Amino acid sequence: MSGNVQVDQLLSLINQAAKDAVAEYQSRGKDVLPLDTPDVHPLDSETNLVALKKAIRLLEGATVHLCNMLAPPIHTICNSRPDTALYRVAVEASLADILEGHPEGLSLDKLAEAADLPAPKLGQVMQTLVANNCFREVDSGVYANNRISYALRSTSETDAAGLVSVTTREGRLSQWKYWEYLKDPETRDATGIDNTCMLYALRKEGMVLKTPFEYFITQPDRRKQFDRAMVALSRSSGNTSIVHAYPWQNAKTVCDVGSGVGSFALPFSRHHPDIEVTLQDTPDVCKDAAELWKKENPAAISANKVNFVPVNFLEEPVVPNQDVYILRSIIHDFPDLLAVQVLKNIRKAMSPTTRVLIQEYIIHPAVGTESEKFGIEQAPEPLQPNFGAGASRLYNFSFFMHTMLNAKERTVQEIIELGKAADLQFVKVWDLAETSAVEFSAA
Numbered sequence: 001m002s003g004n005v006q007v008d009q010l011l012s013l014i015n016q017a018a019k020d021a022v023a024e025y026q027s028r029g030k031d032v033l034p035l036d037t038p039d040v041h042p043l044d045s046e047t048n049l050v051a052l053k054k055a056i057r058l059l060e061g062a063t064v065h066l067c068n069m070l071a072p073p074i075h076t077i078c079n080s081r082p083d084t085a086l087y088r089v090a091v092e093a094s095l096a097d098i099l100e101g102h103p104e105g106l107s108l109d110k111l112a113e114a115a116d117l118p119a120p121k122l123g124q125v126m127q128t129l130v131a132n133n134c135f136r137e138v139d140s141g142v143y144a145n146n147r148i149s150y151a152l153r154s155t156s157e158t159d160a161a162g163l164v165s166v167t168t169r170e171g172r173l174s175q176w177k178y179w180e181y182l183k184d185p186e187t188r189d190a191t192g193i194d195n196t197c198m199l200y201a202l203r204k205e206g207m208v209l210k211t212p213f214e215y216f217i218t219q220p221d222r223r224k225q226f227d228r229a230m231v232a233l234s235r236s237s238g239n240t241s242i243v244h245a246y247p248w249q250n251a252k253t254v255c256d257v258g259s260g261v262g263s264f265a266l267p268f269s270r271h272h273p274d275i276e277v278t279l280q281d282t283p284d285v286c287k288d289a290a291e292l293w294k295k296e297n298p299a300a301i302s303a304n305k306v307n308f309v310p311v312n313f314l315e316e317p318v319v320p321n322q323d324v325y326i327l328r329s330i331i332h333d334f335p336d337l338l339a340v341q342v343l344k345n346i347r348k349a350m351s352p353t354t355r356v357l358i359q360e361y362i363i364h365p366a367v368g369t370e371s372e373k374f375g376i377e378q379a380p381e382p383l384q385p386n387f388g389a390g391a392s393r394l395y396n397f398s399f400f401m402h403t404m405l406n407a408k409e410r411t412v413q414e415i416i417e418l419g420k421a422a423d424l425q426f427v428k429v430w431d432l433a434e435t436s437a438v439e440f441s442a443a
């Protein structure tokens with residue numbers, strides 16, 4: 001097919017996807033607001049995001065595909081983005097918090113003084129962030145928040161700052177020695193959680209740890225940021241859509257295995273107040289969760305509709321006889337053997353009617369028919385069937401799991417195989433646009 005024809009196809013996909021996204025705002029009686037507005041985004045507290053996520057996936061996939069087709073390859077290759085270092089500065093220096101008190105803007109000198117940073121260097125950071133649509137320059141050398149930077153405030157309910165903190169620190173740390181890790185005879189074939197690229201990079205800095213989890217367990221401030229990052233990840237991937245997409249009316253009890261502080265359980269309990277929900281995680285996380293729920297959903301506590309039960313799901317069964325066990329972004333933390341161990345500890349706790357939902361990013365092979373076979377939406381031509389750049393976050397995240405934990409995101413078939421090894425019977429896939437949930441019963 002001629003490239004010219006593909007340009008027309010892509011333009012019409014972009015047009016359609018943008019209109020679909022606007023329709024999602026309109027269906028909720030909201031307007032799309034300009035980027036300049038420093039305000040909470042109208043859909044930040046929305047939990048049912050499947051249609052919007054699908055529209056944005058198509059829009060991003062088609063837009064990047066079109067730019068990459070029309071620009072010379074060297075242009076695209078040169079687009080390596082310095083955002084990571086810059087976003088880290090924005091978050092560590094609390095720039096969005098400082099500017100919140102100055103809607104009219106703050107001069108570079110005053111911003112630098114408040115952030116305790118050298119003004120000339122901060123100027124470099126600000127001009128590049130502004131060019132990337134984060135913060136706005138309201139007058140020459142005067143900066144204010146825009147909609148994107150506003151989400152980086154420490155008080156934002158999206159917890160975006162936590163996600164930036166972990167991806168720009170532990171995330172980057174896990175990747176900066178990847179080439180050396182790949183070539184080192186001692187690590188090139190390593191598959192264990194005790195020999196990951198993150199541990200390799202830390203060892204080079206003189207920090208010797210047995211697992212990446214030990215890093216977070218021994219540094220409570222980093223664990224708190226990690227917990228916040230999990231909430232942000234949940235929001236950014238739209239994975240709370242499962243609260244609406246699954247037929248929960250048949251369930252009286254739901255156990256959230258590896259719950260974190262409640263990125264799923266909190267919105268779930270608000271939408272389904274009659275269903276008893278049990279959060280299971282490590283003792284420290286359960287303690288943090290119990291504290292958070294006193295503020296966020298005291299009604300569930302006084303109605304005895306929430307339990308916080310510590311577990312080590314690698315070594316012991318979870319609470320027994322729940323109607324549904326949900327594992328969100330858990331299996332992707334572990335290599336196959338350990339993942340099966342977790343599933344076996346759930347299988348031991350199941351009754352004959354129990355269902356298990358494994359919800360995470362699911363890899364859709366770029367070729368072949370696996371996604372179609374499981375009823376997962378495929379992208380229109382000329383995009384890659386898995387939406388290409390529209391789904392790049394999923395693949396970037398898989399690489400992140402690989403470098404940090406020697407784990408990965410998996411295909412549906414790979415998840416089915418893990419289930420089989422734990423005596424679980426595949427039921428169906430729930431396609432939620434960015435994440436999917438794979439449902440199992442007892443075999």
Ligand SMILES: C[S@@+](CC[C@H](N)C(=O)[O-])C[C@H]1O[C@@H](n2cnc3c(N)ncnc32)[C@H](O)[C@@H]1O
Pocket residue numbers: 230231234257258259260261263264280281282285311312313314327328329330333
């Ligand atoms: C990637 S986070 C996912 C959190 C949550 N499910 C979500 O979607 O936001 C993994 C969670 O598993 C917990 N975890 C890791 N190993 C565990 C273990 N052996 N037993 C219990 N929880 C564990 C971590 O503390 C963390 O909260």
